[in-house]
Amino acid sequence: MTVTAMTAGELAKKVIAKESFFILDVRNEDAFEDWKVEGENIQYMNVPYFDLLDGVEDVLDQIPTDKDVVVICAKEGSSIFVAEMLSEEGRNVHYLQVGMKAWSEHLEPVKVGDLKDGGAIYQFVRIGKGCLSYMVVSDGEAAVIDATRMTDVFMNYANELGVTITNVLDTHLHADHISGGRKIAEAVNGVYWLPPKDATEVVFEYEPLEDGRTISVGNTKIDIQALYSPGHTIGSTSFIVDDAYLLSGDILFIDSIGRPDLAGLAEDWVGDLRETLYRRYRELAEDLMVLPAHFMMIEELNADGSVAEKLGTLFAKNHGLNIEDEAEFREMVTGNLPPQPNAYQEIRQTNMGKVVPDEETQREMEIGPNRCAVR
Amino acid sequence: MNIAKVLDAKALACPMPVVRARKTMKEMETGEILEVLTTDKGSVADLSAWAKSSGHEMLDQKEDAGVFTFYIKKG
Numbered sequence: 001m002t003v004t005a006m007t008a009g010e011l012a013k014k015v016i017a018k019e020s021f022f023i024l025d026v027r028n029e030d031a032f033e034d035w036k037v038e039g040e041n042i043q044y045m046n047v048p049y050f051d052l053l054d055g056v057e058d059v060l061d062q063i064p065t066d067k068d069v070v071v072i073c074a075k076e077g078s079s080i081f082v083a084e085m086l087s088e089e090g091r092n093v094h095y096l097q098v099g100m101k102a103w104s105e106h107l108e109p110v111k112v113g114d115l116k117d118g119g120a121i122y123q124f125v126r127i128g129k130g131c132l133s134y135m136v137v138s139d140g141e142a143a144v145i146d147a148t149r150m151t152d153v154f155m156n157y158a159n160e161l162g163v164t165i166t167n168v169l170d171t172h173l174h175a176d177h178i179s180g181g182r183k184i185a186e187a188v189n190g191v192y193w194l195p196p197k198d199a200t201e202v203v204f205e206y207e208p209l210e211d212g213r214t215i216s217v218g219n220t221k222i223d224i225q226a227l228y229s230p231g232h233t234i235g236s237t238s239f240i241v242d243d244a245y246l247l248s249g250d251i252l253f254i255d256s257i258g259r260p261d262l263a264g265l266a267e268d269w270v271g272d273l274r275e276t277l278y279r280r281y282r283e284l285a286e287d288l289m290v291l292p293a294h295f296m297m298i299e300e301l302n303a304d305g306s307v308a309e310k311l312g313t314l315f316a317k318n319h320g321l322n323i324e325d326e327a328e329f330r331e332m333v334t335g336n337l338p339p340q341p342n343a344y345q346e347i348r349q350t351n352m353g354k355v356v357p358d359e360e361t362q363r364e365m366e367i368g369p370n371r372c373a374v375r
Numbered sequence: 376m377n378i379a380k381v382l383d384a385k386a387l388a389c390p391m392p393v394v395r396a397r398k399t400m401k402e403m404e405t406g407e408i409l410e411v412l413t414t415d416k417g418s419v420a421d422l423s424a425w426a427k428s429s430g431h432e433m434l435d436q437k438e439d440a441g442v443f444t445f446y447i448k449k450g
Contacts, residue, residue, distance in 0.1 A: 028420055028421060028424035029424070030420065030424070031420065048421075048424060048425070048428065049390050049393075050390070050393045050397070050421065050424070050425040050428060050429075051428055053390075053393075053394060053397060073389070074389065074417050075388070075389060075417065077388045077389040077390055077391070078389050078390040081390050364416065
């Protein structure tokens with residue numbers, strides 16, 4: 001029977017549509033435990049490929065014939081090897097093209113909404129890693145926010161829309177993924193904005209993104225207002241776009257809040273985090289649509305694949321916004337932290353421009369989930 | 376260390392380093408040591424996990440200029 005390649009984009013569409021299918025993940029158990037393709041209706045089986053070298057007879061009766069089967073490994077070689085053995089046993093199976101490497105890098109663009117004076121805001125869902133980037137478009141211009149290192153995706157998308165990227169912003173100095181912001185700004189000769197308090201060690205030129213600063217996109221007045229909102233990092237800045245959207249960076253997520261420890265200063269920054277979430281954000285309009293820089297769980301995706309929720313709804317439902325007692329809050333965000341993202345210190349150094357790893361190394365550094373939140 | 380066999384699996388991509396190591400190991404006696412050379416980064420975790428899963432012992436491993444060397448004792 002047949003072996004068919006499935007692209008990361010095709011797999012992303014199955015996940016967003018909440019399709020029911022079967023994954024045979026042939027990476028070793030540690031890798032599978034650490035990070036896998038997540039979905040609401042996925043049935044999993046994890047058997048390392050080296051345990052299947054003698055044949056797949058032992059696992060055959062555990063692999064369904066009534067739903068799609070996708071064999072997955074790190075880069076595709078082993079999944080093709082195993083898929084071919086399954087095919088020889090009479091099964092129709094898929095393998096994930098370029099494996100988890102492609103899954104980690106795939107970006108799914110989703111239109112979040114229209115802006116008042118024309119224009120639109122798009123979210124780029126990095127579904128395999130839970131990173132979210134944005135493009136604000138108006139009157140032939142675009143601003144890109146929290147871009148990933150797959151810079152071609154943003155530049156090609158702007159070309160397709162027929163707009164020019166003029167401003168590139170990062171809400172903070174990222175620790176879980178390598179920013180593509182500076183690279184895009186250089187390529188399009190645009191302005192690269194960073195919060196100055198996160199940029200004290202950077203080795204390149206940038207425009208300081210200070211509280212109250214307003215950036216316009218296009219001739220129509222689509223303002224991006226910077227709101228200083230420290231806590232995940234000391235410089236973390238949120239943006240209010242068109243008085244309708246709150247880009248919350250890594251401070252506030254849909255079902256979790258930012259962790260304060262990735263620059264090694266949890267105890268110092270927890271007070272800032274509290275101040276931002278319980279004071280500064282409380283002063284904002286509750287009907288702002290929150291657009292975070294990450295999601296943690298696939299359940300946070302809306303039906304169209306976007307990740308967005310009204311600020312008022314988050315005040316009511318997000319546990320991290322509902323801890324009255326300050327000591328309890330402090331304990332939650334400093335006492336119960338998940339493991340840190342893979343290579344997070346090297347990633348910070350890269351985003352400061354202090355080290356310049358080659359592409360393959362950058363890819364390896366980003367392997368795994370983002371882990372920027374506490375719940 | 377008394378090395379019985381050396382397997383050069385440099386430039387081979389996953390799953391071939393493990394496939395070759397397994398094949399070579401089959402021709403060896405229990406207690407003998409196989410030295411494996413690879414360049415695929417994925418082989419580092421995979422050879423260790425394979426050795427463990429197959430009852431062999433990973434005695435030592437090192438990296439030098441992008442070449443990974445493993446010493447595996449047949450179990």
